[in-house]
Amino acid sequence: MELLIKEAARIIKESKSTIAFTGAGISVESGIPPFRGEHGLWNKYNPEVLDLGYFLTNAEECWIYIREIFYDFFAEAKPNEAHLTLAKMESSGIMNAVVTQNIDNLHYQAGSKTVYEFHGNSKKLKCLKCGKVYHAAEIDFTQIPPTCVNDGEVLKPDFIFFGEGIPSEAYSSSFAAAEKAEVCLIIGSTGEVTPASYVPRTAKQAGATIIEINPEETIFTSAITDIHLKGKASEILTLLGKQLF
């Protein structure tokens, strides 16, 4: 493993453009479980609460679970060494952008500045009628569903639900960064969610070296990964950071 980490660090140092593509696994050590797998959120909750059609007709019921998952539970989470190392890489000039599928805001909390949130962010909420945007900190979550001060309409978390499209700016910025990347780190993602998983695939097609960090093999591993650093995100990125800084 030590040799692989050194090799990965050498490739990153030589790269003129490096991106990271992150999934739920990078936030597991911050206490946020992934959706899938043995301890995944979908073993406890019904994914229907994040289906747009269901939400529009059952907002009050959905909000009971949405509050518990995204505003009680996520609120406690702090960035871990993996998020912090990516932010330090950016401030050191060796990380161009983080493309994340996560909606937990932890890359920004860690200090990363160029973050493309492919699936949106749970810290913002939006009125479905007038489009007014609220920060989660200004919402009284004892009253659910939360409603808009302008028109009394239900607020929806500003991350994408099943049945919604990818935010267009995040989409185009992510693929533009992937096209230019010489190195793409894939951290904690199964690669099962499309179109997000096309981002590292695009980087590979454009000639990037793919460095994957995950304790498990994924559908990326045999298909596009050049170096698999097998382990937990915070442990591997701490070791990588020692070689980089």
Ligand code: NAD
């Ligand atoms: P996923 O849930 O499908 O898979 C998680 C991956 O992380 C797995 O490959 C697993 O082996 C790996 N993993 C587990 N622990 C790890 C660790 N400590 N270090 C590194 N990797 C680890 O995740 P996905 O591919 O991101 O897709 C799930 C979807 O769910 C995404 O669209 C994402 O938006 C959403 N989601 C987000 C959050 C969040 O914001 N934190 C949490 C759950 C789900």
